[in-house]
Amino acid sequence: MQxxxxxxxxxxxxxIGLFAILILAKSVLIPIAxxxxxxxxxxxxxxxxxxxxxxxxxxxxxxxxxxxxxxxAAIFLFSNQIINLSENLTGFRVKILNVFADTTLFINQNIxxxxxxxxxxxxxxxxxxxxxxxxTLISQTFSNTANIIFGFLTSIIFTFLIxxxxxxxxxxxxxxxxxxxxKKALNMFQSVQKVGQQYLFGMLVIVVILGIxxxxxxxxxxxxxPFLFGFLAATLAxxxxxxxxxxxxxxxxxxxxSHDSIxxxxxxxxxxxxxxxxxGNILTPKIxxxxxxxxxxxxxxxxxxxxxxxxxxxxxxxxxxxAMLKAxxxxxxxxxxxxxxxxxxxxxxxxxxxxxxxxSFEKLKSLFSK
Numbered sequence: 001m002q003x004x005x006x007x008x009x010x011x012x013x014x015x016i017g018l019f020a021i022l023i024l025a026k027s028v029l030i031p032i033a034x035x036x037x038x039x040x041x042x043x044x045x046x047x048x049x050x051x052x053x054x055x056x057x058x059x060x061x062x063x064x065x066x067x068x069x070x071x072x073a074a075i076f077l078f079s080n081q082i083i084n085l086s087e088n089l090t091g092f093r094v095k096i097l098n099v100f101a102d103t104t105l106f107i108n109q110n111i112x113x114x115x116x117x118x119x120x121x122x123x124x125x126x127x128x129x130x131x132x133x134x135x136t137l138i139s140q141t142f143s144n145t146a147n148i149i150f151g152f153l154t155s156i157i158f159t160f161l162i163x164x165x166x167x168x169x170x171x172x173x174x175x176x177x178x179x180x181x182x183k184k185a186l187n188m189f190q191s192v193q194k195v196g197q198q199y200l201f202g203m204l205v206i207v208v209i210l211g212i213x214x215x216x217x218x219x220x221x222x223x224x225x226p227f228l229f230g231f232l233a234a235t236l237a238x239x240x241x242x243x244x245x246x247x248x249x250x251x252x253x254x255x256x257x258s259h260d261s262i263x264x265x266x267x268x269x270x271x272x273x274x275x276x277x278x279x280g281n282i283l284t285p286k287i288x289x290x291x292x293x294x295x296x297x298x299x300x301x302x303x304x305x306x307x308x309x310x311x312x313x314x315x316x317x318x319x320x321x322x323a324m325l326k327a328x329x330x331x332x333x334x335x336x337x338x339x340x341x342x343x344x345x346x347x348x349x350x351x352x353x354x355x356x357x358x359x360s361f362e363k364l365k366s367l368f369s370k
Contacts, residue, residue: 022309030313031151035158037320039166040196041204042067046163060163064156074231081228188331192324199320202288203238210234210279214247217271221264223255233272237279240303240315244279248272298322298342 022029042063049059162169170189177185215230223229233247248269255264294302302322306314322342329339 019309026310030310030317031154032158033317033321034151034155034313035162037196037200037317038067038155038159039162040193041200042159042163043166043193043197056164056167060160063163064160078228078231081225184331188328191327191331195323195327196320199288199323205287206279206283207231207234207238209283210237210275213275213278214272217275218251218268221255221267221271223251223264223268224258229254238316239312240299240319242312242315244272244276248276294319294323294326294342 042060045063045066046056046059049062050056054062170186173189174182174185211227211231211234213230214233215227218226218230229251232250233244236243236247239246252265252268252272255268256262259265299319299322302318303315306316306318306321308314310317326339326342329335329342
């Protein structure tokens with residue numbers, strides 16, 4: 001069977017064009033993508049307000065207001081710990097200098113084959129580096145915070161508009177289909193919406209569970225501000241793979257600087273390793289994995305492609321997008337082979353299943369044949 005060069009060229013050109021648009025327009029597309037996910041999770045809230053007699057405008061406003069109140073309550077609960085942490089930051093500089101001074105003294109006294117280190121010169125260099133790093137860190141923090149706030153506010157505005165015009169948007173998209181396929185198209189959009197809702201609710205449940213586990217564990221270990229570090233680590237876990245490492249590294253570094261014993265950082269590392277095992281093997285597969293129903297290869301590729309296109313935002317967004325793409329492919333006979341590639345592929349050994357898979361991949365090949 002020969003492949004149609006023209007069809008292959010169109011497919012490759014379309015993929016390249018899609019990625020070019022995603023990269024060049026990411027400053028606009030990322031807030032819109034987050035807005036769609038936010039609207040998925042706020043949609044049940046908006047519908048609840050509508051059942052009480054409010055219109056789309058009021059229900060959308062009240063839904064976003066409720067989300068802001070929840071965020072404000074969380075910030076208020078952690079405000080004391082944030083203040084305590086900021087007050088302790090001034091003492092960390094002295095602690096770091098003392099650690100370097102003790103390390104220099106140990107090297108000079110116990111390691112004879114190394115040249116003697118000048119303690120004062122080394123401390124001066126460290127002070128200079130700390131001052132420069134502090135200035136750079138502060139400027140980068142303000143810049144990143146401003147970008148995050150701007151992106152968040154933009155996403156909230158888009159979320160508000162999507163909630164207001166959601167029925168019109170769906171009706172307009174359904175109109176692109178022929179009359180006989182519009183019911184099927186509506187079911188497809190509802191499936192995509194359901195996948196987005198299940199993913200977001202699942203991730204929120206995981207954040208709450210991990211936050212409680214991390215906070216209790218850090219409190220038992222004896223670190224300061226355990227609930228702040230615990231829920232911060234749980235929130236960072238939304239970033240696949242890298243988020244868990246960063247969430248664990250922050251309390252480890254804090255305990256290393258604030259305590260003289262090496263056992264506390266080691267204990268925290270072991271604790272987060274155990275939590276990661278529980279989260280990766282029990283919580284995520286049961287709470288989120290069963291809703292997404294995509295295989296590990298697709299998950300990893302989604303994260304890698306998302307990171308290369310949109311950075312951290314892509315790592316968060318492309319995983320549910322892959323699940324939504326699977327829901328779309330399942331509604332089209334010609335695209336079911338792609339759904340099989342994305343999905344869990346729990347193939348059975350029955351002849352009927354084997355024949356169905358064979359026919360599906362034959363249809364995939366026929367897309368590129370003359």
